[in-house]
Amino acid sequence: MGIVVANWKMNGSVFLAERFVHRLNEIDSVSRVVVCPPAALLGKFEKFKHFIGAQNCFYEESGAFTGESSPKLLKELGCDYVLLGHSERRALFHESDEMIYKKWSAAVGQSLRPVICIGERLEERGDWKDVICHQLKNYIGHCDLDDTIFAYEPIWSIGTGVIPSESELGAVVSFIKEKMPGSELLYGGSVNGRNAGEIMRINGIDGVLVGGASLQIDEFENIVGMVAQQSY
Numbered sequence: 526m527g528i529v530v531a532n533w534k535m536n537g538s539v540f541l542a543e544r545f546v547h548r549l550n551e552i553d554s555v556s557r558v559v560v561c562p563p564a565a566l567l568g569k570f571e572k573f574k575h576f577i578g579a580q581n582c583f584y585e586e587s588g589a590f591t592g593e594s595s596p597k598l599l600k601e602l603g604c605d606y607v608l609l610g611h612s613e614r615r616a617l618f619h620e621s622d623e624m625i626y627k628k629w630s631a632a633v634g635q636s637l638r639p640v641i642c643i644g645e646r647l648e649e650r651g652d653w654k655d656v657i658c659h660q661l662k663n664y665i666g667h668c669d670l671d672d673t674i675f676a677y678e679p680i681w682s683i684g685t686g687v688i689p690s691e692s693e694l695g696a697v698v699s700f701i702k703e704k705m706p707g708s709e710l711l712y713g714g715s716v717n718g719r720n721a722g723e724i725m726r727i728n729g730i731d732g733v734l735v736g737g738a739s740l741q742i743d744e745f746e747n748i749v750g751m752v753a754q755q756s757y
Contacts, residue, residue, distance in 0.1 A: 579604050644679045
């Protein structure tokens with residue numbers, strides 16, 4: 526079963542959320558569909574028949590942490606998944622690998638399935654193995670990864686329309702799978718309806734993490750369909 530995760534980032538509206546719920550509730554897909562809207566819109570997915578996820582969570586269950594999202598509360602709101610370590614969180618909010626690991630532990634403790642984003646910047650492209658090893662260091666050899674998903678998002682690909690070549694992506698996927706045996710792996714970075722099928726044909730990729738294209742209903746449905754085709 527392929528996985529399609531939509532990351533709306535700080536986009537969307539009440540109207541768009543209601544349209545998505547209505548449209549996607551009409552499709553029966555062999556793909557596992559997860560929509561991660563802004564936290565303020567989570568309540569609009571109460572009747573969503575697929576899965577919803579949060580874009581982030583804090584590493585404490587409750588407390589004096591203004592503006593943060595409790596993993597316990599996210600679970601109560603119906604979240605099944607949570608994105609952690611997205612490149613924007615790392616770059617704009619200075620989240621370290623250690624902080625992301627603490628968030629992972631808190632999410633797992635609330636039965637949320639973490640989707641941990643990893644990937645290198647353009648200037649690190651030649652050193653991607655070292656970058657990814659560093660980002661994975663807290664999870665390598667960990668005994669509690671059954672419900673953890675990793676998402677490879679080369680930062681230089683996000684929003685640029687440029688994706689790694691088949692050979693490049695294949696090498697990275699093989700490397701991550703060797704380090705994280707048994708874990709599901711997504712690809713993210715300029716995913717759209719034209720390239721989703723090609724991406725899914727690469728051995729070891731279990732699904733896609735979709736950014737901008739996930740805000741367009743027709744395009745997103747097309748991606749879900751392409752992933753489903755490659756999942757048989």
